[in-house]
């Protein structure tokens with residue numbers, strides 16, 4: 148069977164890190180005897196320059212064809228003067244999420260043991276193992292989209308309104324993604340709500356409890372969002388998978404990412420019913436683009452997420468993750484990770500990609 152992958156390198160460091168990710172994927176193909184077919188297409192600023200549109204029809208066709216989409220990064224100073232709705236991020240990423248109803252955003256926050264010192268947490272809190280948390284955020288509902296929304300006049304006063312709405316089917320489908328993810332990990336799930344004050348969150352908790360009946364192996368607990376934000380800092384090891392609605396997930400995933408201390412290491416996945424999009428958390432990093440020094444690990448770990456979530460190739464995904472961990476243990480560091488310590492060796496984007504591919 149051939150697995151179809153749309154490759155959208157984008158702008159800035161996007162093409163540089165994508166090249167290393169494909170190198171790793173080629174190695175996975177050889178080692179695990181799976182075949183990938185890649186089709187590359189323009190996205191973001193480079194698509195605006197070539198086609199006058201950040202998400203051109205040719206790119207839509209490639210994405211429609213694919214089982215999974217690998218996305219580098221888009222944007223940069225060249226396109227910042229365009230009207231907001233034409234700018235690469237808004238005109239490329241949002242339409243893709245909408246077109247494929249990518250309702251589930253998965254953001255792992257991983258501190259590799261070799262990079263513990265990058266975390267702002269104290270070593271007493273972190274221990275010597277680092278941590279590995281997956282935040283599953285609902286991406287297409289909740290208070291960011293609920294109606295009515297707007298600034299209205301009432302009795303001569305202005306009133307700003309956002310509406311927090313969740314339908315049971317929206318909660319059920321994101322909860323299933325989170326439970327499925329927990330089954331592929333340590334089988335512990337923390338569902339985040341504010342059921343003590345928000346009625347929509349009472350429903351959230353009820354539906355999560357219903358879904359839990361289909362996953363008896365997963366240990367479920369419920370936390371209020373304010374407590375969860377404290378617990379993340381107090382002891383991140385208590386979390387495996389965190390499930391949250393759109394706004395709480397937005398905030399907690401950034402908090403968890405910050406605890407890792409290294410943006411060049413963080414992958415993400417956005418999943419729909421039919422396909423997934425995999426991209427690093429970082430942007431196009433115009434300040435270092437073209438210098439060959441970007442850290443390709445976030446893009447490479449996004450490939451690992453694709454293997455796990457779109458293609459159910461758990462062993463291959465783990466091989467990629469442990470290859471990344473191994474090169475870090477050996478002291479290889481791109482410029483963003485390099486501290487000049489004994490045992491560290493500064494490497495380029497390409498050298499990092501080569502080393503990871505070799506270790507698979």
Ligand code: NAD
Pocket residue numbers: 160164219220221222223224236240410411426428429430431432433434435440441442443445483
């Ligand atoms: P950024 O993530 O691109 O860069 C922030 C800082 O982190 C920079 O100093 C950069 O050099 C560094 N950095 C990021 N990724 C790195 C990597 N892999 N290796 C080493 N260092 C890395 O964020 P920004 O500067 O706020 O945005 C730059 C552009 O990217 C903007 O046009 C923004 O709109 C766009 N952006 C795109 C996405 C996306 O495509 N999903 C996400 C965020 C920002």
